[in-house]
Amino acid sequence: MTTEIRSTTWVNTDHPAPAQKPPVTEVGVIGWLRANLFSSVGNTILTLVTAVALYFIVTGLVRWVSGAFWQPVWENRKLFAVGLYPIAQMWQPAAVLLMVSALFGLSAGRWGSIMRNLGVGLAALLLLFAIIPIGAQAQLVMAAGLGLLLIGYIAGARVPIASRWLALAWVLSMPATFILLAGGLNLPALGVRWQFVPFVEVNLWGGLMLTMLLAVVGIALSFPIGVLLALGRRSKLPVIKWFCVGYIELIRGVPLITLLFMGMTMLPLFLPSGWGNPSLLVRAMTAITLFSAAYLAENVRGGLQAIPKGQYEAADALGLSAFDSLRFIILPQALTKVIPAIVGQFIGLFKDTSLASLVGLLELVAVGKAVIQQPEWLGTPGGIAREVYVFIAVVFFVFSYGMSFASRKLESKLGFGKRQ
Amino acid sequence: MAGHAEDTDIIIVRNVNKWYGDFHALKNVSLTVKRKEVVVIIGPSGSGKSTFIRTINRLEEHQSGEIIVDGIPLTHDVRNIEAIRMETGMVFQQFNLFPHLTVLQNITLAPIHVRKMKKKDAEERAMQLLERVGIPEQAHKYPGQLSGGQQQRVAIARALAMQPKIMLFDEPTSALDPEMIREVLEVMEELAESGMTMVVVTHEMGFAKGVADRIVFMDGGEIVEIGTPEHFFTDPQHDRTKLFLQQILK
Ligand SMILES: Nc1ncnc2c1ncn2[C@@H]1O[C@H](COP(=O)(O)OP(=O)(O)OP(=O)(O)O)[C@@H](O)[C@H]1O
Numbered sequence: 001m002t003t004e005i006r007s008t009t010w011v012n013t014d015h016p017a018p019a020q021k022p023p024v025t026e027v028g029v030i031g032w033l034r035a036n037l038f039s040s041v042g043n044t045i046l047t048l049v050t051a052v053a054l055y056f057i058v059t060g061l062v063r064w065v066s067g068a069f070w071q072p073v074w075e076n077r078k079l080f081a082v083g084l085y086p087i088a089q090m091w092q093p094a095a096v097l098l099m100v101s102a103l104f105g106l107s108a109g110r111w112g113s114i115m116r117n118l119g120v121g122l123a124a125l126l127l128l129f130a131i132i133p134i135g136a137q138a139q140l141v142m143a144a145g146l147g148l149l150l151i152g153y154i155a156g157a158r159v160p161i162a163s164r165w166l167a168l169a170w171v172l173s174m175p176a177t178f179i180l181l182a183g184g185l186n187l188p189a190l191g192v193r194w195q196f197v198p199f200v201e202v203n204l205w206g207g208l209m210l211t212m213l214l215a216v217v218g219i220a221l222s223f224p225i226g227v228l229l230a231l232g233r234r235s236k237l238p239v240i241k242w243f244c245v246g247y248i249e250l251i252r253g254v255p256l257i258t259l260l261f262m263g264m265t266m267l268p269l270f271l272p273s274g275w276g277n278p279s280l281l282v283r284a285m286t287a288i289t290l291f292s293a294a295y296l297a298e299n300v301r302g303g304l305q306a307i308p309k310g311q312y313e314a315a316d317a318l319g320l321s322a323f324d325s326l327r328f329i330i331l332p333q334a335l336t337k338v339i340p341a342i343v344g345q346f347i348g349l350f351k352d353t354s355l356a357s358l359v360g361l362l363e364l365v366a367v368g369k370a371v372i373q374q375p376e377w378l379g380t381p382g383g384i385a386r387e388v389y390v391f392i393a394v395v396f397f398v399f400s401y402g403m404s405f406a407s408r409k410l411e412s413k414l415g416f417g418k419r420q
Numbered sequence: 421m422a423g424h425a426e427d428t429d430i431i432i433v434r435n436v437n438k439w440y441g442d443f444h445a446l447k448n449v450s451l452t453v454k455r456k457e458v459v460v461i462i463g464p465s466g467s468g469k470s471t472f473i474r475t476i477n478r479l480e481e482h483q484s485g486e487i488i489v490d491g492i493p494l495t496h497d498v499r500n501i502e503a504i505r506m507e508t509g510m511v512f513q514q515f516n517l518f519p520h521l522t523v524l525q526n527i528t529l530a531p532i533h534v535r536k537m538k539k540k541d542a543e544e545r546a547m548q549l550l551e552r553v554g555i556p557e558q559a560h561k562y563p564g565q566l567s568g569g570q571q572q573r574v575a576i577a578r579a580l581a582m583q584p585k586i587m588l589f590d591e592p593t594s595a596l597d598p599e600m601i602r603e604v605l606e607v608m609e610e611l612a613e614s615g616m617t618m619v620v621v622t623h624e625m626g627f628a629k630g631v632a633d634r635i636v637f638m639d640g641g642e643i644v645e646i647g648t649p650e651h652f653f654t655d656p657q658h659d660r661t662k663l664f665l666q667q668i669l670k
């Protein structure tokens with residue numbers, strides 16, 4: 001209906017009108033190219049410059065990668081994976097891998113969304129290493145892990161496992177991992193010494209396995225501590241408030257490496273006597289956790305500040321207790337708001353675990369250094385440092401990117417059905 | 421006499437004073453509200469209307485005077501405060517729905533965790549309430565996906581889900597477009613008819629005229645005049661009341 005609006009009164013008799021499709025302006029490959037790459041002279045120049053730069057970077061990389069000397073990395077694959085962990089007891093890390101795969105499968109099936117994305121990522125890695133001839137036994141473990149992941153996925157999707165049991169399983173998987181890897185439980189402080197196989201001393205643990213342990217423990221422990229610190233910082237009780245502020249500012253004022261060294265030399269001073277001498281690993285984990293918690297607290301505080309007063313009031317008016325209001329209303333919103341910051345910080349923590357190499361832990365970077373020093377490769381023209389560090393960088397990148405990807409998924413999932 | 425009064429009077433406010441810093445926001449305010457009564461509070465901006473109804477469920481703390489809700493004295497005792505909050509539902513100008521929860525979760529949260537209702541029962545009740553406020557089809561949406569009027573009706577359902585004896589409304593339609601004001605007022609009218617005790621701060625004179633049992637006019641932190649709608653709209657006494665009504669009814 002055409003609009004005749006010159007008359008003083010006019011009624012649109014067609015209202016309500018049916019909605020129509022938006023007009024199609026640019027179609028096909030040409031249309032896309034024109035719209036995205038060559039929409040103006042400036043953009044055309046930018047596109048061409050970028051294309052040339054990309055050409056040189058990619059061809060250079062391909063030439064280097066194909067000509068590079070990958071033998072040291074390949075032959076030391078076991079060292080990169082688990083460090084000096086005894087060959088005869090490799091079934092223990094394998095069991096951990098299988099446990100984690102099964103848990104990922106169950107969670108992906110039960111919870112879907114990000115867990116499914118992470119599960120797919122893990123499945124791809126397992127498949128990759130089941131195919132690459134890294135060794136018959138290791139490949140078999142990878143394949144079994146893949147199988148468990150799939151079975152777990154199906155089971156998780158079919159059987160309505162209570163979320164809280166699955167969460168509990170994840171929590172328990174942490175101590176289980178340590179017991180499995182150590183071959184028992186050795187806690188002199190509590191007088192516990194129990195083993196089901198010969199103990200594997202923690203100084204033999206290493207490689208990617210150790211990097212992962214440092215990162216996962218750091219993340220899992222610093223998260224609750226950080227949240228408590230953030231809440232404590234807003235406490236009305238001066239003692240709690242000032243303790244938290246003091247802690248956060250003190251920790252944020254020193255580099256992680258100094259904390260690591262202090263952990264090595266000073267941690268026993270703060271422990272009750274009789275707790276003996278914590279292992280290098282425990283000391284490094286403590287330092288990383290305490291460090292990360294301070295930064296996390298500041299991130300969480302930012303989220304808490306962004307919650308409008310009305311949310312507290314609505315919770316109060318409904319009669320929710322302070323704890324329930326925090327648990328159901330305030331924290332979920334505050335944490336959602338700062339997911340990118342928190343994940344960014346966890347990625348930082350993951351990469352910072354490499355500093356543990358400086359205090360004597362044989363994590364990924366330390367293994368790299370050791371491999372470079374191996375006598376076999378001393379005669380190699382140009383050395384092998386490039387290959388080793390590129391390999392390590394790729395490993396770090398794969399997991400960091402996985403975390404970053406999961407964070408974006410989580411953000412959009414928790415958009416609470418926002419209107420576009 | 422007191423014993424008898426406690427039976428019919430569900431809210432008793434005696435000589436309440438409240439300061440924000442040095443600012444005297446409530447000056448010797450006294451008011452009793454009977455069971456099933458609808459009291460509308462009117463007054464110019466900044467006169468202390470919000471402050472007053474927010475002291476009733478302790479969203480604001482008063483410094484002197486006495487407040488008794490359904491026989492429970494409002495003291496510093498957290499148990500008393502929580503007991504009073506369980507008896508009183510509150511609806512805010514800005515809705516204050518929980519954006520990270522669906523409509524259904526918004527309504528069932530407090531019944532499940534405060535009243536300890538079973539999830540299934542709470543959900544059943546929530547659906548009945550959504551039916552009552554006219555939006556059962558929105559149960560699984562998030563607040564951000566609803567119009568203002570729908571959000572406010574969810575907020576009313578959320579407050580009602582706790583089965584309160586008293587409902588407090590602080591300008592429930594002031595943030596709404598004219599088309600949506602009507603739908604919220606209708607819900608409130610229905611609620612008043614059902615016998616709910618209500619204290620309503622509003623500028624909707626039509627609602628005050630039609631639904632209120634009594635109107636309270638506040639100015640400068642004080643109650644200036646109390647009367648029936650008839651009294652207010654035909655025979656206001658205080659000059660300040662007359663001036664206010666003239667301006668608002670123009
Ligand atoms: N948190 C606060 N701190 C300081 N002063 C406040 C605070 N809240 C309210 N006041 C002051 O107390 C007085 C009463 O405020 P109140 O919000 O109760 O008014 P009101 O009658 O509800 O007004 P409106 O119609 O604008 O909502 C105002 O002068 C206001 O500036």
Ligand SMILES: [Mg+2]
Nearest residue numbers: 469470471591
């Ligand atoms: Mg107000």
